[in-house]
Amino acid sequence: MGSCIICGTDVGGGRVCDSHQEDVVFDFRGDSPDDLVPSRFYRGVVDGYAEFGVFVDLAPGVTGLLHRSELDRRLDSLDWEPGDEVFVQVKGVRDNGNVDLGWSIRQADREFRGVLVQESDGEHLPDEEPGDDGDDGEGAAETTGDASAEAEESVDAGDDEDADESVDETIEADAGSVEVEPEADAGSDDAAEPESETGSAESGDAAPTAAEEIPESEAVEAAGEDADADPERVPITTLGDAVGDAVRIEGEVVGVRQTGGPTVFEVSDETGAVDVAAFVEPGVRAHPDVEVGDAVRVDGEVESHRGDVQVESEALVLLDGAAAESVRRRIAEALTDEARPEGLQPLAGDETVAELADGLLDAAEAVRRAVLESRPIVVRHPATADGYVAGAAVERAVLPLIRDEHAKSDAEYHYFTRRPLDEPVYGMDAATNDATRMLQDRDRHDENLPLFLLVGAGSTTESADGIDLLSVYGVDAVVVDAAVADPETRDAVDTLVSPELADVDGDETLSTGALVASLASAINDEVRADLRHLPAVSYWADAPDRYVDLARDAGHDAERVAELREAVALEAYYQSYQDKRELIADLLFSDGGNLAAHVSEQFREKLETEIETADANVVTEAVDGVEFALLDTDDYTHRYDFPPTPLLLDDLHRRRADGEPFATVGVGTDELYVRTTADVSVRDVAARAAELAPTADIDTAGVREGKIEFLSGERDAVEDAVVAAVAEAF
DSSP states (O other), X not given: OEEOTTTOOEESSSSSOGGGGGGEEEEEOOSOGGGOOTTOXXXXXXEEEXXXXXXXXXXXXXXXXXXXXXXXSOGGGOOOOTTOEEEEEEEEEOTTSOEEEEEOSOOSGGGSSEEEEEETTEXXXXXXXXXXXXXXXXXXXXXXXXXXXXXXXXXXXXXXSSXXXXXEEEEETTTTEEEEXXXXXXOSXXXXXXXXXXXXXXXXXXXXXXXXXXXXXXXXXXXXXXXXXXXXXXXXXXXGGOTTOEEEEEEEEEEEEEOSSOEEEEEEOSSOEEEEEEOSSTTOOSSTTOOTTOEEEEEEEEEEETTEEEEEEEEEEEOOHHHHHHHHXXXXXXXXXXXXXXXXXXXXXXXXXXXXXXXXXXXXXHHHHHHHTTOOEXXXXXXXXXXXXXXHHHHHHHHHHHHHHBSSTTHHHHHEEEEEESSSOOOHHHHHHXXXXXXXXXHHHOOOOOEEEEESSSOSGGGHHHHHHHHHTTOOEEEEOSSOOOGGGTTTSSEEEOXXXXXXXXXXXXXXXXXXXXXXXXXXXXXXXXXXXXXXXXXXXXXXXXXXXXXXXXTOOHHHHHHHHHHHHHHHHTTTTSOOHHHHHIIIIIOOSHHHHHHHHHHHHHHHHHHHHHHHTOEEEEXXXXXXXXXXXXTSSOTXXXXXXXXXXXXXXXXXXXXXSEEEEEEOSSEXXXXXSSOOOHHHHXXXXXXXXXXXXXXXXXXXXXXXEOOGGGHHHHHHHHHHHHHHHO
16 A cells, blocks of 8 residues: 555555545556546647647557547647647546547646656556555665665656766664765755755864754854855846756745655745755655745755746755845845836826726735735636726736746746636635635645736626625735726725725716726836727726727727627627637737638627517506507527627617617526616615515626526515516606
């Protein structure tokens, strides 16, 4: 029986327990696809491309297909070349032997917590022989008598080439100590650490035996004994120009990952962040006393792996006292100086946005500070055209900042996530999903808890329970909303930006997309030119002239703006839970015209078909001088196809309203939507309807989209009650 290389749990016939299967990457050395284990991640080599995906060799004679539907980006945007090493997940093996593969966001050994070799008859650590269960704790080395063993130790789990170095270990069992005699060229971390952490060779201090070795966390005094010999500290952002050089960096630990080889510490200073690989032996935690939030000093060599800069640690010292305070003060001062934008310049000179400058600058500072502190940012927005424009604006501003801050090429996928919401409410379902993910990332990968930025959602009482769940964990939440906001939400979130709460009287309705586009320009002024057309795209109708003119100046006339809006609205509906990052970016920022025109044509065809059916089945009636258009959305719409009910009713209402007191009501099984030509409060309507139909459990489900919920058995009574309440409200 073996033990799990991640948690040490006893496992039968393997080296990883069920709960950590997805934390390990496997090198497959079997000869049959049937030996592959579904849901596991495997190392492979790109074999070639087809129109429908990428073929990846997992072993000689064992090839799988990564279908384009499994990618998180367009197939033609992949930069993989035949022969490139990649990481994939096995989704399943078909009866005919075909292997279905899934996408892995982790594309380096160091992104996993362990590495194992899977043979046809079992699995083992890379440095073990097949069949060795590793329970003796010494891999393939024997620990009896005066035997000498030569252990191959991987310095970098992210490099499969012969980067291993050997040391001779003389084991004296009767004395209970181990003397390590490094070779003349002691390049491995474990050979170098005793010298560098307990006194330099020049100082004449002898390296201790393993039994007497000074704990790594207590080496701070020894590290400063010979100040004249200490290298100068260098900023992390300069490491890209120092590959091959020995350097010293100081900063805070913002992440810790245990791999099958080294322990990888992500260290951040006032200029950026970098991975530091510290090695003891394969899969063993180096510097166990060093945790996230600690101040450290690192001496090591700068290396480049697959385009990512990394420091191979020779000494990692835990700082305390004045030394730690100096590091933290330096970082804090730099954060304060760099996080706060100099000012806000609203797009198109929008005066309403200008009056919200203080709140927007606070929101921008929170986002920029999260980037500098290596905290993930999660953006939540409704799956609507306005919501996607707002989310994409923030994404456009933040991703360059993340790329500048982190040396890892895939950092933008780790530190920024955009998760659309089916409805403009941050409810318990969304909050539970977010809490689960962030706690898994914290416990599995030692990630910082994220900053949540809610745009176009989270500002009403319907979102209170979801936001309260985040607050239990002390998570920061920033809400930016151009529509209805409730005073009760002010204390529930760290920063709330809303014209309604700020008592701002704009001369025209402000969209969330327009408000957040100005926020994005404050976050990163360098992308301001890319954002100029977004406010006009965010308005479904009657966009303010200032934004129409701004879009035209950016090269987007009214027809082009309409194409973009319709294309985004269509793509927002399909796979609504996915961010579709690359597709949305292509539509809004890179498309020469063909993509948006093609998708918007589909939008119009689908919408017109649904409108034709709905319009033919509208029932009209007049109540107290108000004309109503009533539509049974269960019977006369395709509930699970485009367009979604709110968008269909919006368009139907615009076409039928002629300026007179008019309301459109779409009634489904247990929910209805209200559209009016007057400023009617949906909450007031729901409250009055509840009085008229007291057994229907009527309640507001979404103020922004005019949604009311009720018990399905009282549907007819609810319809009559809502119509009466709307007529009274006029």
